[in-house]
Amino acid sequence: MIPEPFEYHIPKNLEEASRLLAQFGGEGKILAGGHSLVPMMKLRLAAPKHLIDLGRLTDLKYIRESDGRIEIGALTTHFQIQSSSLLKEKCPLLPETAREIGDVQVRNKGTIGGSLAHSDPAADWPAAILALAGEIQARNVSSSRWIPASEFFVDLLTTALGGDEVLTAIRVPVAPPRSGHAYLKLHHPASGYAMVGVAAQVLLNEARHIESASVGVTGVGPKAYRATAVEEALRGKAPSRQNLEAAAAHAAEGIDVNSDLYASAEYRSHLAQVYTRRALEKALERAHGK
Amino acid sequence: MKIQTKINGHLREDEVEPRLLLVHYLRDVAGLTGTHIGCETSLCGACTVLLNGEAVKSCTLFAVQADGGEITTIEALGNHEKLHPLQEGFWEEHGLQCGFCTPGMILAAYQLLCRNPHPSREEIRKGLEGNLCRCTGYQHIVKAIEYAAQKIGSPDA
Numbered sequence: 001m002i003p004e005p006f007e008y009h010i011p012k013n014l015e016e017a018s019r020l021l022a023q024f025g026g027e028g029k030i031l032a033g034g035h036s037l038v039p040m041m042k043l044r045l046a047a048p049k050h051l052i053d054l055g056r057l058t059d060l061k062y063i064r065e066s067d068g069r070i071e072i073g074a075l076t077t078h079f080q081i082q083s084s085s086l087l088k089e090k091c092p093l094l095p096e097t098a099r100e101i102g103d104v105q106v107r108n109k110g111t112i113g114g115s116l117a118h119s120d121p122a123a124d125w126p127a128a129i130l131a132l133a134g135e136i137q138a139r140n141v142s143s144s145r146w147i148p149a150s151e152f153f154v155d156l157l158t159t160a161l162g163g164d165e166v167l168t169a170i171r172v173p174v175a176p177p178r179s180g181h182a183y184l185k186l187h188h189p190a191s192g193y194a195m196v197g198v199a200a201q202v203l204l205n206e207a208r209h210i211e212s213a214s215v216g217v218t219g220v221g222p223k224a225y226r227a228t229a230v231e232e233a234l235r236g237k238a239p240s241r242q243n244l245e246a247a248a249a250h251a252a253e254g255i256d257v258n259s260d261l262y263a264s265a266e267y268r269s270h271l272a273q274v275y276t277r278r279a280l281e282k283a284l285e286r287a288h289g290k
Numbered sequence: 291m292k293i294q295t296k297i298n299g300h301l302r303e304d305e306v307e308p309r310l311l312l313v314h315y316l317r318d319v320a321g322l323t324g325t326h327i328g329c330e331t332s333l334c335g336a337c338t339v340l341l342n343g344e345a346v347k348s349c350t351l352f353a354v355q356a357d358g359g360e361i362t363t364i365e366a367l368g369n370h371e372k373l374h375p376l377q378e379g380f381w382e383e384h385g386l387q388c389g390f391c392t393p394g395m396i397l398a399a400y401q402l403l404c405r406n407p408h409p410s411r412e413e414i415r416k417g418l419e420g421n422l423c424r425c426t427g428y429q430h431i432v433k434a435i436e437y438a439a440q441k442i443g444s445p446d447a
Protein backbone atom coordinates (compact mmCIF):
# COMPACT_ATOMS: atom_id res chain seq x y z
CA MET A 1 0.00 0.00 0.00
CA ILE A 2 2.68 2.46 -1.04
CA PRO A 3 1.59 5.33 -3.27
CA GLU A 4 3.50 6.29 -6.39
CA PRO A 5 6.23 8.87 -5.86
CA PHE A 6 5.27 12.53 -6.07
CA GLU A 7 6.73 15.93 -5.41
CA TYR A 8 5.51 17.63 -2.28
CA HIS A 9 4.92 21.38 -2.12
CA ILE A 10 4.16 23.59 0.85
CA PRO A 11 2.71 26.87 -0.39
CA LYS A 12 3.22 29.82 1.94
CA ASN A 13 -0.14 31.33 1.16
CA LEU A 14 -3.24 30.91 -0.92
CA GLU A 15 -1.83 32.84 -3.85
CA GLU A 16 1.11 30.49 -4.08
CA ALA A 17 -1.21 27.48 -3.80
CA SER A 18 -3.33 28.63 -6.74
CA ARG A 19 -0.26 29.53 -8.74
CA LEU A 20 1.19 26.04 -8.24
CA LEU A 21 -2.15 24.45 -9.10
CA ALA A 22 -2.31 26.44 -12.34
CA GLN A 23 1.32 25.65 -13.12
CA PHE A 24 0.99 21.86 -12.72
CA GLY A 25 -2.29 21.59 -14.62
CA GLY A 26 -3.77 18.11 -14.40
CA GLU A 27 -0.60 16.73 -12.76
CA GLY A 28 -1.07 18.58 -9.48
CA LYS A 29 -3.55 18.05 -6.67
CA ILE A 30 -4.41 19.91 -3.52
CA LEU A 31 -3.86 17.97 -0.30
CA ALA A 32 -6.14 19.06 2.55
CA GLY A 33 -6.91 16.50 5.29
CA GLY A 34 -5.86 13.72 2.93
CA HIS A 35 -8.62 11.42 4.12
CA SER A 36 -10.02 10.82 0.67
CA LEU A 37 -6.89 11.45 -1.38
CA VAL A 38 -4.33 9.42 0.60
CA PRO A 39 -6.45 6.22 0.61
CA MET A 40 -6.91 6.63 -3.16
CA MET A 41 -3.19 7.15 -3.67
CA LYS A 42 -2.40 4.08 -1.59
CA LEU A 43 -4.70 2.02 -3.79
CA ARG A 44 -3.11 3.77 -6.77
CA LEU A 45 -6.50 4.94 -7.95
CA ALA A 46 -4.88 8.37 -7.94
CA ALA A 47 -1.26 9.15 -8.74
CA PRO A 48 -0.75 12.92 -8.86
CA LYS A 49 2.79 13.99 -9.74
CA HIS A 50 2.59 17.00 -7.43
CA LEU A 51 0.83 17.46 -4.10
CA ILE A 52 0.17 20.97 -2.90
CA ASP A 53 -0.38 20.72 0.85
CA LEU A 54 -2.70 23.36 2.29
CA GLY A 55 -2.20 21.87 5.76
CA ARG A 56 -0.14 24.80 7.01
CA LEU A 57 -2.48 27.53 5.80
CA THR A 58 -4.14 27.89 9.17
CA ASP A 59 -5.93 31.08 8.08
CA LEU A 60 -8.20 28.79 6.07
CA LYS A 61 -9.41 27.25 9.36
CA TYR A 62 -12.16 29.42 10.82
CA ILE A 63 -15.85 29.62 11.59
CA ARG A 64 -17.34 33.09 11.80
CA GLU A 65 -20.62 34.93 11.59
CA SER A 66 -21.31 38.13 9.71
CA ASP A 67 -24.39 39.72 8.13
CA GLY A 68 -26.70 36.86 9.01
CA ARG A 69 -24.37 34.33 7.47
CA ILE A 70 -21.92 31.77 8.73
CA GLU A 71 -18.68 31.44 6.84
CA ILE A 72 -16.41 28.44 7.27
CA GLY A 73 -12.84 28.21 5.98
CA ALA A 74 -12.15 25.30 3.64
CA LEU A 75 -9.58 23.76 5.97
CA THR A 76 -11.88 23.59 8.99
CA THR A 77 -12.06 19.99 10.16
CA HIS A 78 -15.19 17.96 10.69
CA PHE A 79 -14.36 17.87 14.41
CA GLN A 80 -14.07 21.66 14.64
CA ILE A 81 -17.52 21.96 13.10
CA GLN A 82 -18.95 19.22 15.30
CA SER A 83 -17.74 20.97 18.44
CA SER A 84 -18.35 24.63 17.50
CA SER A 85 -20.62 26.36 19.99
CA LEU A 86 -21.32 29.14 17.47
CA LEU A 87 -22.66 26.59 15.01
CA LYS A 88 -24.64 24.66 17.62
CA GLU A 89 -26.50 27.90 18.25
CA LYS A 90 -26.65 29.47 14.78
CA CYS A 91 -26.63 26.58 12.35
CA PRO A 92 -27.09 23.30 14.24
CA LEU A 93 -27.55 21.24 11.08
CA LEU A 94 -23.79 21.49 10.48
CA PRO A 95 -22.57 20.00 13.79
CA GLU A 96 -25.29 17.37 13.55
CA THR A 97 -23.98 16.37 10.12
CA ALA A 98 -20.32 16.48 11.18
CA ARG A 99 -20.76 13.95 13.95
CA GLU A 100 -22.07 11.39 11.47
CA ILE A 101 -18.90 11.48 9.35
CA GLY A 102 -16.50 8.56 9.60
CA ASP A 103 -14.97 8.22 13.04
CA VAL A 104 -13.09 10.34 15.57
CA GLN A 105 -9.76 10.05 13.78
CA VAL A 106 -11.30 10.87 10.40
CA ARG A 107 -13.10 13.90 11.84
CA ASN A 108 -9.85 15.12 13.39
CA LYS A 109 -8.15 15.34 9.99
CA GLY A 110 -10.81 15.54 7.28
CA THR A 111 -11.92 18.99 6.14
CA ILE A 112 -15.22 20.35 4.89
CA GLY A 113 -13.51 21.88 1.85
CA GLY A 114 -11.86 18.58 0.97
CA SER A 115 -15.11 16.70 1.27
CA LEU A 116 -16.99 19.12 -0.97
CA ALA A 117 -14.17 19.28 -3.52
CA HIS A 118 -14.02 15.50 -3.61
CA SER A 119 -17.78 15.16 -3.85
CA ASP A 120 -18.09 11.49 -3.06
CA PRO A 121 -21.63 10.39 -3.94
CA ALA A 122 -22.05 9.02 -0.40
CA ALA A 123 -20.41 11.92 1.49
CA ASP A 124 -22.40 13.78 4.14
CA TRP A 125 -21.51 17.45 3.65
CA PRO A 126 -23.07 17.82 0.20
CA ALA A 127 -26.55 16.97 1.58
CA ALA A 128 -26.28 19.55 4.36
CA ILE A 129 -24.85 22.33 2.20
CA LEU A 130 -27.55 21.75 -0.41
CA ALA A 131 -30.34 21.81 2.18
CA LEU A 132 -28.99 25.07 3.59
CA ALA A 133 -28.73 26.60 0.10
CA GLY A 134 -25.08 27.30 0.85
CA GLU A 135 -22.45 28.78 -1.41
CA ILE A 136 -18.92 27.66 -2.08
CA GLN A 137 -16.05 30.03 -2.72
CA ALA A 138 -13.53 29.18 -5.42
CA ARG A 139 -10.37 31.12 -6.19
CA ASN A 140 -7.74 31.02 -8.85
CA VAL A 141 -4.71 33.24 -9.33
CA SER A 142 -6.69 36.16 -10.69
CA SER A 143 -10.25 35.97 -9.36
CA SER A 144 -12.67 34.61 -6.84
CA ARG A 145 -16.34 33.58 -7.11
CA TRP A 146 -19.17 32.15 -5.00
CA ILE A 147 -20.84 29.08 -6.50
CA PRO A 148 -24.37 28.19 -5.29
CA ALA A 149 -24.48 24.64 -3.90
CA SER A 150 -27.22 23.83 -6.41
CA GLU A 151 -24.69 24.37 -9.22
CA PHE A 152 -21.63 22.97 -7.47
CA PHE A 153 -22.21 19.22 -7.67
CA VAL A 154 -22.02 18.29 -11.31
CA ASP A 155 -21.69 14.52 -11.48
CA LEU A 156 -19.99 11.56 -9.84
CA LEU A 157 -16.85 12.97 -8.13
CA THR A 158 -17.19 16.05 -10.33
CA THR A 159 -17.79 19.60 -9.20
CA ALA A 160 -17.98 23.03 -10.76
CA LEU A 161 -14.46 23.84 -9.50
CA GLY A 162 -12.11 24.73 -12.33
CA GLY A 163 -8.81 22.86 -12.63
CA ASP A 164 -6.94 25.92 -11.35
CA GLU A 165 -9.37 26.80 -8.56
CA VAL A 166 -8.89 26.28 -4.86
CA LEU A 167 -11.99 25.90 -2.72
CA THR A 168 -11.49 28.49 0.02
CA ALA A 169 -14.72 28.83 2.01
CA ILE A 170 -18.33 27.82 2.45
CA ARG A 171 -21.12 30.11 3.58
CA VAL A 172 -24.64 29.38 4.71
CA PRO A 173 -27.43 31.51 6.16
CA VAL A 174 -27.94 31.53 9.93
CA ALA A 175 -30.94 29.34 10.81
CA PRO A 176 -34.01 31.64 10.87
CA PRO A 177 -36.51 31.76 13.77
CA ARG A 178 -39.30 29.15 13.63
CA SER A 179 -37.03 26.81 11.70
CA GLY A 180 -35.93 23.28 12.48
CA HIS A 181 -33.32 21.01 11.01
CA ALA A 182 -32.25 17.37 10.97
CA TYR A 183 -29.62 15.16 9.39
CA LEU A 184 -30.47 11.48 9.31
CA LYS A 185 -28.16 8.88 7.89
CA LEU A 186 -28.14 5.17 7.40
CA HIS A 187 -24.48 4.22 7.78
CA HIS A 188 -23.04 1.64 5.47
CA PRO A 189 -22.18 -1.17 7.89
CA ALA A 190 -18.57 -1.49 6.72
CA SER A 191 -17.44 1.86 5.34
CA GLY A 192 -19.61 4.13 7.48
CA TYR A 193 -20.47 6.31 4.48
CA ALA A 194 -24.11 7.10 3.75
CA MET A 195 -26.27 4.41 2.17
CA VAL A 196 -28.77 7.23 2.41
CA GLY A 197 -28.32 10.60 4.10
CA VAL A 198 -31.05 13.23 4.28
CA ALA A 199 -30.58 16.80 5.51
CA ALA A 200 -33.75 18.78 6.05
CA GLN A 201 -34.55 22.29 7.11
CA VAL A 202 -38.15 23.46 7.57
CA LEU A 203 -39.53 26.90 8.21
CA LEU A 204 -42.95 27.40 9.83
CA ASN A 205 -45.25 30.36 9.21
CA GLU A 206 -47.38 32.23 11.78
CA ALA A 207 -50.11 29.62 11.46
CA ARG A 208 -47.55 26.90 12.16
CA HIS A 209 -47.89 25.49 8.69
CA ILE A 210 -44.89 24.74 6.53
CA GLU A 211 -43.70 27.96 4.94
CA SER A 212 -40.89 26.16 3.14
CA ALA A 213 -38.82 23.02 3.39
CA SER A 214 -35.46 22.22 1.88
CA VAL A 215 -34.13 18.72 1.56
CA GLY A 216 -30.65 17.55 0.51
CA VAL A 217 -30.11 13.87 -0.26
CA THR A 218 -26.84 11.96 -0.51
CA GLY A 219 -25.88 8.32 -1.14
CA VAL A 220 -28.79 7.71 -3.48
CA GLY A 221 -27.67 8.88 -6.91
CA PRO A 222 -24.37 9.66 -8.65
CA LYS A 223 -24.26 12.99 -6.81
CA ALA A 224 -26.06 14.65 -3.93
CA TYR A 225 -29.21 16.57 -4.91
CA ARG A 226 -32.04 18.79 -3.67
CA ALA A 227 -35.30 16.85 -3.53
CA THR A 228 -37.28 19.68 -5.10
CA ALA A 229 -40.45 17.67 -5.67
CA VAL A 230 -40.59 16.93 -1.95
CA GLU A 231 -40.05 20.60 -1.15
CA GLU A 232 -42.82 21.75 -3.49
CA ALA A 233 -45.27 19.21 -2.15
CA LEU A 234 -44.83 20.64 1.35
CA ARG A 235 -45.16 24.36 0.65
CA GLY A 236 -48.00 25.86 2.71
CA LYS A 237 -49.09 22.47 4.02
CA ALA A 238 -50.03 21.47 7.53
CA PRO A 239 -47.29 19.33 9.05
CA SER A 240 -49.43 16.20 9.26
CA ARG A 241 -48.04 12.71 8.98
CA GLN A 242 -50.11 12.20 5.85
CA ASN A 243 -48.71 15.29 4.14
CA LEU A 244 -45.16 14.38 5.07
CA GLU A 245 -45.55 10.87 3.78
CA ALA A 246 -47.08 12.05 0.51
CA ALA A 247 -44.26 14.54 0.01
CA ALA A 248 -41.48 12.12 0.96
CA ALA A 249 -42.73 9.69 -1.68
CA HIS A 250 -41.00 11.99 -4.20
CA ALA A 251 -37.57 11.70 -2.53
CA ALA A 252 -35.85 9.82 -5.34
CA GLU A 253 -37.99 11.10 -8.20
CA GLY A 254 -36.09 11.56 -11.44
CA ILE A 255 -32.86 10.23 -9.93
CA ASP A 256 -30.71 7.52 -11.47
CA VAL A 257 -30.65 5.53 -8.23
CA ASN A 258 -27.49 3.59 -7.36
CA SER A 259 -27.71 -0.15 -7.21
CA ASP A 260 -24.93 -2.20 -5.69
CA LEU A 261 -24.10 -5.20 -3.58
CA TYR A 262 -25.55 -3.56 -0.50
CA ALA A 263 -28.78 -2.08 -1.74
CA SER A 264 -30.75 -2.48 -4.95
CA ALA A 265 -32.10 0.66 -6.59
CA GLU A 266 -35.58 -0.25 -5.39
CA TYR A 267 -34.47 -0.63 -1.77
CA ARG A 268 -32.42 2.57 -1.89
CA SER A 269 -35.37 4.54 -3.24
CA HIS A 270 -37.46 3.18 -0.42
CA LEU A 271 -34.80 4.15 2.11
CA ALA A 272 -34.64 7.64 0.61
CA GLN A 273 -38.38 8.06 1.15
CA VAL A 274 -38.35 6.73 4.70
CA TYR A 275 -35.32 8.79 5.74
CA THR A 276 -36.78 11.89 4.11
CA ARG A 277 -40.02 11.53 6.06
CA ARG A 278 -38.16 10.92 9.32
CA ALA A 279 -35.80 13.85 8.77
CA LEU A 280 -38.76 16.12 8.07
CA GLU A 281 -40.55 14.89 11.19
CA LYS A 282 -37.55 15.56 13.34
CA ALA A 283 -36.96 18.99 11.79
CA LEU A 284 -40.62 19.93 12.36
CA GLU A 285 -40.53 18.74 15.93
CA ARG A 286 -37.59 21.06 16.53
CA ALA A 287 -39.22 23.97 14.70
CA HIS A 288 -42.31 23.59 16.88
CA GLY A 289 -40.15 23.56 19.97
CA LYS A 290 -38.96 27.09 19.21
CA MET B 291 12.60 16.07 2.12
CA LYS B 292 14.01 16.91 5.54
CA ILE B 293 11.47 16.78 8.36
CA GLN B 294 11.63 17.60 12.03
CA THR B 295 9.40 15.87 14.52
CA LYS B 296 9.13 15.49 18.24
CA ILE B 297 8.25 11.91 19.01
CA ASN B 298 7.38 11.12 22.61
CA GLY B 299 9.32 14.19 23.69
CA HIS B 300 12.43 13.53 21.59
CA LEU B 301 13.34 15.82 18.70
CA ARG B 302 14.44 14.17 15.50
CA GLU B 303 15.39 15.19 12.04
CA ASP B 304 15.08 12.77 9.15
CA GLU B 305 15.36 12.82 5.40
CA VAL B 306 12.24 11.10 4.06
CA GLU B 307 10.59 10.43 0.75
CA PRO B 308 7.32 12.42 0.51
CA ARG B 309 5.33 9.24 -0.07
CA LEU B 310 6.51 7.64 3.19
CA LEU B 311 3.47 7.06 5.39
CA LEU B 312 3.60 8.28 8.96
CA VAL B 313 3.13 4.76 10.29
CA HIS B 314 6.15 3.51 8.33
CA TYR B 315 8.14 6.49 9.53
CA LEU B 316 7.33 5.64 13.13
CA ARG B 317 8.00 1.92 12.79
CA ASP B 318 10.82 1.71 10.27
CA VAL B 319 12.66 5.01 10.66
CA ALA B 320 12.11 5.79 14.33
CA GLY B 321 12.05 2.11 15.33
CA LEU B 322 8.88 2.45 17.39
CA THR B 323 6.99 -0.71 16.58
CA GLY B 324 4.32 -0.29 19.25
CA THR B 325 2.15 1.37 16.60
CA HIS B 326 0.60 -1.45 14.60
CA ILE B 327 -0.48 -1.77 10.99
CA GLY B 328 -3.76 -3.64 10.68
CA CYS B 329 -5.86 -2.95 7.63
CA GLU B 330 -3.70 -0.36 5.84
CA THR B 331 -6.98 1.06 4.52
CA SER B 332 -7.88 3.63 7.21
CA LEU B 333 -10.54 1.44 8.80
CA CYS B 334 -9.18 -0.47 11.79
CA GLY B 335 -7.47 2.20 13.88
CA ALA B 336 -4.59 -0.09 14.95
CA CYS B 337 -2.20 2.60 13.70
CA THR B 338 -3.72 5.37 15.83
CA VAL B 339 -1.25 7.86 17.34
CA LEU B 340 -1.61 11.39 18.63
CA LEU B 341 -0.43 14.16 16.33
CA ASN B 342 -0.37 17.51 18.11
CA GLY B 343 -2.74 16.04 20.68
CA GLU B 344 -5.26 14.64 18.23
CA ALA B 345 -5.87 10.97 17.50
CA VAL B 346 -5.07 10.20 13.87
CA LYS B 347 -4.69 7.09 11.76
CA SER B 348 -1.00 7.15 10.93
CA CYS B 349 -1.53 4.94 7.87
CA THR B 350 -3.53 7.77 6.30
CA LEU B 351 -1.00 10.57 6.62
CA PHE B 352 2.33 11.17 5.00
CA ALA B 353 5.24 11.68 7.37
CA VAL B 354 5.87 15.04 5.66
CA GLN B 355 2.46 16.22 6.91
CA ALA B 356 3.72 15.71 10.46
CA ASP B 357 6.77 17.92 9.87
CA GLY B 358 7.15 20.29 12.82
CA GLY B 359 4.60 18.30 14.81
CA GLU B 360 4.53 16.43 18.10
CA ILE B 361 3.71 12.76 17.97
CA THR B 362 2.77 10.52 20.87
CA THR B 363 2.84 6.75 20.48
CA ILE B 364 1.97 3.97 22.90
CA GLU B 365 5.63 3.79 23.97
CA ALA B 366 5.26 7.11 25.79
CA LEU B 367 2.20 6.34 27.86
CA GLY B 368 3.73 4.29 30.65
CA ASN B 369 6.34 1.67 31.43
CA HIS B 370 6.51 -1.70 33.12
CA GLU B 371 7.07 -0.13 36.52
CA LYS B 372 4.36 2.44 36.20
CA LEU B 373 1.55 1.74 33.81
CA HIS B 374 -0.68 4.54 32.56
CA PRO B 375 -4.19 4.23 34.09
CA LEU B 376 -5.46 3.18 30.64
CA GLN B 377 -2.85 0.43 30.41
CA GLU B 378 -3.69 -0.63 33.94
CA GLY B 379 -7.38 -0.65 33.00
CA PHE B 380 -6.75 -2.92 30.02
CA TRP B 381 -4.71 -5.21 32.30
CA GLU B 382 -7.21 -5.32 35.15
CA GLU B 383 -10.36 -5.57 33.05
CA HIS B 384 -8.96 -7.94 30.41
CA GLY B 385 -9.33 -5.34 27.68
CA LEU B 386 -7.30 -7.41 25.24
CA GLN B 387 -6.80 -10.89 23.95
CA CYS B 388 -4.28 -10.96 21.08
CA GLY B 389 -3.37 -7.33 21.76
CA PHE B 390 -3.04 -6.27 18.17
CA CYS B 391 -5.63 -3.51 18.39
CA THR B 392 -4.57 -2.40 21.86
CA PRO B 393 -2.08 0.41 21.16
CA GLY B 394 -4.58 2.06 18.84
CA MET B 395 -7.44 1.48 21.27
CA ILE B 396 -5.48 3.05 24.09
CA LEU B 397 -4.57 6.15 22.11
CA ALA B 398 -8.14 6.59 20.88
CA ALA B 399 -9.29 6.19 24.48
CA TYR B 400 -6.66 8.71 25.57
CA GLN B 401 -8.14 11.24 23.14
CA LEU B 402 -11.63 10.44 24.39
CA LEU B 403 -10.72 11.01 28.05
CA CYS B 404 -8.96 14.29 27.22
CA ARG B 405 -12.12 15.60 25.58
CA ASN B 406 -14.56 13.98 27.97
CA PRO B 407 -13.09 12.84 31.32
CA HIS B 408 -16.31 11.15 32.48
CA PRO B 409 -17.78 9.42 29.46
CA SER B 410 -20.87 7.23 29.62
CA ARG B 411 -20.67 3.72 28.14
CA GLU B 412 -22.44 5.03 25.07
CA GLU B 413 -19.89 7.83 24.71
CA ILE B 414 -17.02 5.38 25.12
CA ARG B 415 -18.40 3.25 22.30
CA LYS B 416 -18.86 6.31 20.09
CA GLY B 417 -15.30 7.42 20.93
CA LEU B 418 -13.94 4.08 19.74
CA GLU B 419 -15.91 3.93 16.50
CA GLY B 420 -12.69 4.21 14.49
CA ASN B 421 -11.06 1.21 16.16
CA LEU B 422 -11.81 -2.41 15.45
CA CYS B 423 -11.08 -5.41 17.65
CA ARG B 424 -11.46 -8.94 16.31
CA CYS B 425 -11.10 -10.65 19.66
CA THR B 426 -12.73 -9.12 22.69
CA GLY B 427 -16.24 -8.18 21.62
CA TYR B 428 -15.48 -4.70 23.04
CA GLN B 429 -17.25 -5.19 26.38
CA HIS B 430 -13.98 -5.50 28.31
CA ILE B 431 -12.43 -2.61 26.40
CA VAL B 432 -15.30 -0.39 27.49
CA LYS B 433 -14.80 -1.55 31.08
CA ALA B 434 -11.07 -0.90 30.85
CA ILE B 435 -11.73 2.68 29.84
CA GLU B 436 -14.29 3.14 32.60
CA TYR B 437 -11.62 1.87 35.00
CA ALA B 438 -9.12 4.39 33.68
CA ALA B 439 -11.58 7.28 33.78
CA GLN B 440 -12.32 6.49 37.41
CA LYS B 441 -8.67 6.12 38.31
CA ILE B 442 -7.64 9.36 36.59
CA GLY B 443 -10.54 11.12 38.30
CA SER B 444 -9.63 9.85 41.78
CA PRO B 445 -7.41 12.04 43.97
CA ASP B 446 -4.63 9.45 44.49
CA ALA B 447 -4.08 8.84 40.76
Ligand SMILES: Cc1cc2nc3c(=O)[nH]c(=O)nc-3n(C[C@H](O)[C@H](O)[C@H](O)COP(=O)(O)OP(=O)(O)OC[C@H]3O[C@@H](n4cnc5c(N)ncnc54)[C@H](O)[C@@H]3O)c2cc1C
Nearest residue numbers: 030032033034035036037102110111114115117123124167
Ligand atom coordinates in the same frame (compact mmCIF):
# COMPACT_ATOMS: atom_id res chain seq x y z
C1 LIG C 1 -12.19 5.59 7.22
C2 LIG C 1 -12.86 6.75 6.56
C3 LIG C 1 -14.23 6.92 6.71
C4 LIG C 1 -14.88 8.01 6.13
N1 LIG C 1 -16.23 8.15 6.31
C5 LIG C 1 -16.86 9.21 5.76
C6 LIG C 1 -18.26 9.40 5.95
O1 LIG C 1 -18.92 8.64 6.64
N2 LIG C 1 -18.84 10.47 5.36
C7 LIG C 1 -18.12 11.37 4.62
O2 LIG C 1 -18.71 12.32 4.13
N3 LIG C 1 -16.80 11.21 4.42
C8 LIG C 1 -16.16 10.16 4.97
N4 LIG C 1 -14.79 10.03 4.79
C9 LIG C 1 -14.08 11.02 3.96
C10 LIG C 1 -13.59 12.16 4.80
O3 LIG C 1 -14.68 12.93 5.26
C11 LIG C 1 -12.62 13.06 4.05
O4 LIG C 1 -11.97 13.84 5.01
C12 LIG C 1 -13.19 14.02 3.06
O5 LIG C 1 -14.01 13.39 2.13
C13 LIG C 1 -12.09 14.72 2.26
O6 LIG C 1 -11.56 15.78 2.96
P1 LIG C 1 -10.00 15.91 3.12
O7 LIG C 1 -9.76 17.21 3.77
O8 LIG C 1 -9.47 14.73 3.78
O9 LIG C 1 -9.56 16.04 1.59
P2 LIG C 1 -8.35 15.39 0.78
O10 LIG C 1 -8.37 13.92 0.86
O11 LIG C 1 -7.09 16.07 1.12
O12 LIG C 1 -8.78 15.85 -0.69
C14 LIG C 1 -9.87 15.24 -1.37
C15 LIG C 1 -9.95 15.78 -2.81
O13 LIG C 1 -10.35 17.13 -2.83
C16 LIG C 1 -9.33 17.97 -3.36
N5 LIG C 1 -9.28 19.14 -2.46
C17 LIG C 1 -9.18 19.11 -1.10
N6 LIG C 1 -9.25 20.34 -0.58
C18 LIG C 1 -9.39 21.19 -1.63
C19 LIG C 1 -9.52 22.60 -1.73
N7 LIG C 1 -9.54 23.38 -0.64
N8 LIG C 1 -9.64 23.14 -2.96
C20 LIG C 1 -9.63 22.36 -4.07
N9 LIG C 1 -9.53 21.00 -4.03
C21 LIG C 1 -9.40 20.42 -2.83
C22 LIG C 1 -8.06 17.14 -3.36
O14 LIG C 1 -7.20 17.53 -4.39
C23 LIG C 1 -8.62 15.75 -3.54
O15 LIG C 1 -8.87 15.51 -4.89
C24 LIG C 1 -14.12 8.95 5.37
C25 LIG C 1 -12.74 8.79 5.22
C26 LIG C 1 -12.11 7.70 5.81
C27 LIG C 1 -10.63 7.55 5.64
Ligand code: FES
Nearest residue numbers: 328329330335349
Ligand atom coordinates in the same frame (compact mmCIF):
# COMPACT_ATOMS: atom_id res chain seq x y z
S1 FES D 1 -3.76 0.33 9.71
FE1 FES D 1 -4.38 2.41 9.80
S2 FES D 1 -6.48 2.23 10.09
FE2 FES D 1 -5.93 0.15 9.88
Ligand code: FES
Nearest residue numbers: 387389423424425
Ligand atom coordinates in the same frame (compact mmCIF):
# COMPACT_ATOMS: atom_id res chain seq x y z
S1 FES E 1 -7.40 -7.97 21.19
FE1 FES E 1 -7.11 -8.96 19.30
S2 FES E 1 -7.78 -7.47 17.91
FE2 FES E 1 -8.33 -6.60 19.78
